């Protein structure tokens with residue numbers, strides 16, 4: 001080989017080297033040209049100029065620094081205020097562009113588009129020619145891989161996602177929702193309410209951290225309806241506790257906090273062996289061990305039931321649907337989906353419930369109106385019978401309260417990356433071209449407040465707006481729209497209504513001195529109240 005090189009003339013080597021260098025220059029020039037075109041195309045979209053912003057930090061980060069962080073959460077900016085302020089100033093046309101990474105950092109320049117007009121959101125998420133041009137937002141899902149990786153929520157559209165979604169979707173049927181009602185009645189009256197009563201008696205204090213209480217109720221419900229498993233969230237000693245993970249609630253809270261911080265740090269930061277990262281890894285390992293334990297027990301039970309029940313198989317919890325018969329999911333897929341459900345299915349609903357408790361603690365007239373409807377239902381039932389699922393679902397004002405709460409405080413955030421140019425057209429006929437390789441974010445809690453000149457006091461809590469026909473119903477999309485909308489919506493709505501119904505039947509809610517005048521919504525992967533402690537007292 002070396003001898004071969006020896007015989008190549010030095011002139012030829014020089015020519016080869018020069019050609020390689022020239023090719024490199026051509027590629028670099030083409031690449032830079034493409035980046036320039038990308039920046040120009042993104043700048044065609046409405047959005048703030050970069051003047052006045054730090055050349056390194058660009059809009060999002062630089063502006064976040066001006067609004068500060070959420071009290072008690074170092075590293076977490078008041079993102080909701082950032083989004084609201086940008087929307088107020090730049091959202092008039094229905095969408096706007098921000099720079100994540102400054103165009104001066106040419107190789108890394110990266111734009112984000114926020115779509116605020118519900119009309120454009122529907123187009124973007126439902127029209128096939130557009131949904132074919134987008135994928136789930138790459139960076140966020142990569143960061144969230146420790147809890148979402150391998151689940152169908154994180155999978156790209158395709159046969160694998162479709163199959164898993166179909167298996168899960170058939171689980172959310174009438175029978176399952178009635179089962180949820182039964183599970184909740186038992187949980188509330190045998191564990192969750194007695195615990196409140198004991199606390200009220202013992203401490204003399206009437207303040208309840210409803211965010212924590214609701215999360216324990218929703219995670220316990222999810223454990224039962226999805227996997228027929230009790231996490232023991234209301235036992236004196238939670239079954240899932242260890243020295244490093246005092247409770248499932250705290251474990252999740254910490255994991256979501258760290259993941260949210262990681263969305264704002266460079267990718268390598270999560271690999272450094274800081275105390276926080278080590279603790280994060282330990283908690284993920286702990287969650288994995290809980291999931292494995294539940295899975296082994298439940299799969300064994302399922303097999304046993306299948307062989308001993310003369311073909312009369314149990315199809316009650318979600319896992320049974322996913323285990324399936326011939327078309328069931330592999331152990332790996334089941335495990336990933338179960339872990340994902342523990343994230344997607346509890347914090348979201350408990351956040352909505354906590355905002356509703358908070359709103360009703362302020363709006364005492366609304367609370368009384370809702371209680372009258374609930375009391376009338378209980379009074380109409382014979383022999384102290386508890387309401388069934390369909391009874392609770394028939395309550396009109398309760399439905400309006402659920403919808404209004406989710407309109408203002410939808411927990412879910414939708415993130416996509418464009419893989420090709422996407423053309424959107426507003427109702428007024430204005431055309432927007434979102435170039436390929438842009439992160440697109442949709443915050444349902446912003447869409448439903450975007451007025452487009454309509455003055456409907458959209459920032460205010462008015463459940464009555466959902467009692468009649470209104471355009472607002474059309475623009476209501478807290479569970480997103482299109483093929484990737486929330487598959488768990490029926491469960492979320494059922495839990496929300498059943499818990500609120502029984503809560504108001506038994507207790508009254510009032511503002512507490514610890515309550516923030518305007519609850520600060522905080523984004524820890526999902527939107528939730530920063531703090532929600534309210535006064536609670538037993539009705540006579």
Ligand code: HEM
Nearest residue numbers: 153344345348349352411412414479480484486487488492
């Ligand atoms: C109030 C409560 C809830 C809200 C506001 C909510 C909101 C959302 C939103 C906005 C999405 C779309 C995300 C995206 O497109 O990137 C979504 C997806 C999803 N949600 Fe929910 N959710 C709630 C409760 C639940 C519950 C209770 C479950 C299950 C037990 C659940 C399971 C899922 C799953 C699996 C997906 C992914 C669907 C897919 O990609 O095909 N969610 N949710």
